[in-house]
Amino acid sequence: MPRPAQTVDLTRRKPRQVRALDTVEVILEATARILQQEGPAALNTNYIADRAGISVGTLYQYFSNKEAILVAMARREVATDEAAVIKAISEAAHGSDIDPVRLALRALINAFAKRRVARRVAFEALFGQGLGNELASSVRKVAQLVGERSDRLLPARTRPVTPTNLFIITRAISGIMRAASQEESPLLGTSEFEDELVHLVQAYFAGQ
Amino acid sequence: MPRPAQTVDLTRRKPRQVRALDTVEVILEATARILQQEGPAALNTNYIADRAGISVGTLYQYFSNKEAILVAMARREVATDEAAVIKAISEAAHGSDIDPVRLALRALINAFAKRRVARRVAFEALFGQGLGNELASSVRKVAQLVGERSDRLLPARTRPVTPTNLFIITRAISGIMRAASQEESPLLGTSEFEDELVHLVQAYFAGQ
DNA sequence: TCGATTATATGAGCAAAGCTCGTATTCTGT
DNA sequence: ACAGAATACGAGCTTTGCTCATATAATCGA
DSSP: OOOOOOOOOOOSOOOOSHHHHHHHHHHHHHHHHHHHHHOGGGOOHHHHHHHHTSOHHHHHHHOSSHHHHHHHHHHHHHHHHHHHHHHHHHHTTTTOOSOHHHHHHHHHHHHHHSSHHHHHHHHHHHHHTTOGGGHHHHHHHHHHHHHHHHTTTOTTOOSOOOHHHHHHHHHHHHHHHHHHHHTTOGGGGSHHHHHHHHHHHHHHHHOO | OOOOOOOOOOOSOOOOSHHHHHHHHHHHHHHHHHHHHHOGGGOOHHHHHHHHTSOHHHHHHHOSSHHHHHHHHHHHHHHHHHHHHHHHHHHTTTTOOSOHHHHHHHHHHHHHHSSHHHHHHHHHHHHHTTOGGGHHHHHHHHHHHHHHHHTTTOTTOOSOOOHHHHHHHHHHHHHHHHHHHHTTOGGGGSHHHHHHHHHHHHHHHHOO
């Protein structure tokens, strides 16, 4: 039975009342918990509804399919991460002489340390739907902030930052992060890991 | 219905006769074709068997589950890629003054240009099973070859190459490649793309 | 050449999972 | 208080992963 290629259909009812927002919340929360506690294999929509304390029908009123739930989760994570990273950079804006690149990466590493499995599966869905470019605006914001603050810290910054550069470095970083968390690499907690990421970013932008 | 975490069970009959080898071949080929032509959503084991011209039962004699087929595919791709990269480096060994890093990356880019969807899904399965480290031996081989040949080309090579370095750079590269092919980035065919990858690798190893 | 053993192939069908749809309940504004 | 809209429900239809009892083909010793 051949099927058309998958795409997340987002044309579903959007929550307008408070309880509906709660429902969406509860669905995402249950999904994350199942992934984290029982693994991706245990994730099915009936079970999600069960654990969320709602009915399957309700679930499908806000999400057109299982994938859509994961994509929504991923989008949330992205938003949360962006906030965390920006906060980290901004807080240290006055006074701190730690490289903002390091601050940004440190915040990202922290973000990736939480709910690894859930995050991994969610991002897989996001990328799998060809939605990896949704990271772009977040990244641009962060990159700009870092750029502003790093003038005084990155001495040998010669090349101007192009969109291609942004593509390269963000995909590199997410590739590394993803692999590290996915493969349960013992590197993840270490300062060596942070150092190497910082080095990668700085070396890439510094040289010519 | 909670389930134990997924693992690829490989304890299945191994093909001993020629026709059995053919069968395995035909299964992998059909899988790749379906993924490529109709997308991941169209991939189901009944359909694979159908397109392969065999029965489902036969399929499950060589693969314990759907994931296992994809993992097998990914392993093949890794082997093929390794061969292509090594060939590229070796061929240019005598005489060529093109940076071996560039040669290796160029070969890899070519490899990633073929059957994008199938490759993506296959690698997702490999990584999803926590088998990302299977790339290690391939990478080590290539890295060693590159190292041998690049002494005369990479002047400022100061740091010794550690396992951590290898982890960082390989995951970075695969992250970029994956994203580029997945997001159908127009960068993929360009020389700028190759240049940037080369720059990333060289900058990472050269500096500090 | 022939029987016996082992390897390979088959496909109906079971169980689990994705998802729908007709119906019931709750909210919102007037 | 009432109409209409939004939300919730869950039995059950459909699809899909996978098994198992059975059939066919290759291999090999006698």
